[in-house]
Amino acid sequence: MITINNNDRYFFYLVSFSFVLSLAVVALGAFTRLTEAGLGCPDWPGCYGFLTVPETEFEQQTAAAFFPQTPLEPQKAWNEMLHRYIAGMLGLFVVVINIMAWRQPSRPKLLPVLLLVMVFIQALLGMWTVTLVLMPVVVMAHLLGGFSIVSLLWLLRLQLQLPLSIITNMTLKTLYWLRIAAIFSVVVVISQIALGGWTAANYAALVCSQLPICEADWRQLFDAKAFLLLQPQHDSYQYGVLDYGQRVSIHVVHRIGAMITTVAVLALAWLCWLQPLLRRYSLGLVLLLIIQIALGVTNVVASLPLAVAVAHNVTGLGLLLAMVTVSYRVGVGSRLPREVYQPLKKEQPHG
Structure with missing residues (x-):
């Protein structure tokens, strides 16, 4: 049975939801990589110069004009953009976690700050994965960065539980x-x-x-x-x-x-x-x-x-x-x- 301080209950729920979201980001990242969709969008953070995958004829013509060497494959592009959208949402939740942590003196501070730093690094690695066309060391670092964020969220969740003597x-x-x-x-x-x-x-x-x-x-x-x-x-x-x-x-x-x-x-x-x-x-x-x-x-x-x-x-x-x-x-x-x-x-x- 999980025991939580009443003052931190909503903070605990936020961290728990963020943890589940981070699992989804990792799973989607693996799916994106394994479906060869890592370059589904040749630019970052948008897709062929748009905030979403080009759909209209005009958008597709524009995409073809600016990226003639990388023809649009809608399914791969959507795989990549879905991963980016959910990763971006996770980043926003981590920002909220930091705001809530610093508003309450009794809440942990170190792990939220580390999470914020890791999200920033992970965003850079996501960009470099595209701009450096899947350079292996960047791809591996991006994987480890994702695992690190999940682990830090899990540690924060454990820290918010009242200590149990083992x-x-x-x-x-x-x-x-x-x-x-x-x-x-x-x-x-x-x-x-x-x-x-x-x-x-x-x-x-x-x-x-x-x-x-x-x-x-x-x-x-x-x-x-x-x-x-x-x-x-x-x-x-x-x-x-x-x-x-x-x-x-x-x-x-x-x-x-x-x-x-x-x-x-x-x-x-x-x-x-x-x-x-x-x-x-x-x-x-x-x-x-x-x-x-x-x-x-x-x-x-x-x-x-x-x-x-x-x-x-x-x-x-x-x-x-x-x-x-x-x-x-x-x-x-x-x-x-x-x-x-x-x-x-x-x-x-x-x-």
Whole structure:
């Protein structure tokens, strides 16, 4: 049951709605990328010089005159503009969150400010995604920026809930190792998400069609240059500019990363299972991990079905949020007043 201070109830609802909206933005971003609609509108923030997708004959003729190299594809253009509209709406909600946060002294200030900064950076990355014609490092950064905004909103939502003690019957040593494991797992999951973004941005998702690693001789083909963030200048990065060996290198590292991530998540899930009040988090981690693995395998076997690929993005985000939740819960527990810890220490012998 969620407990909220009455003074912050409406603020909590605003943050919760914004969080749900941010999930929609991430899902739409994945859908836009996977339908090759990232350049559906060749300019930013409008579309062919208009605030909406050109529809009338005059608008379409104008669009063709100003952008002769990029013929209008209405469906892709609408995919891109819908994503921009909802992202813009989320930005406005983040502004309102900041206004409400600063009007009430007791409300958190740091996370709202960080959110505002991230929204500004994300808008720049959205613009550069178009103006730099899908440069992989920008596309990957845009993905990570979206995940960061969702995570910050989720953290703010957790912060607005009255703290719940999760350290009952837990020793300080156990709590310490839980914190270390949680932070390590978050880093591993973020790294794997970045690898997934790099794989998608370089169109390497379909380069290996067999399990568990790749049908190609990836050891011979492996090229570390595939991971250089700054690539040679090209007119467009759509459909990728790396050679076969480099794409195989990226794909294989992403799969190996998935194996490492699996071990890290299962280890954290086991540590949580050992603590009765953390078992629900353990079950959630394992469930999300199983779903994510199944979606990843389906992407390989079925050649990246659109719905499965979008779900793979969203479930990866869900796994990150679960990790963030565990890290936050054990972190809050470790910062409780010192006197709370006294019953947790082993009783010292007398005399």
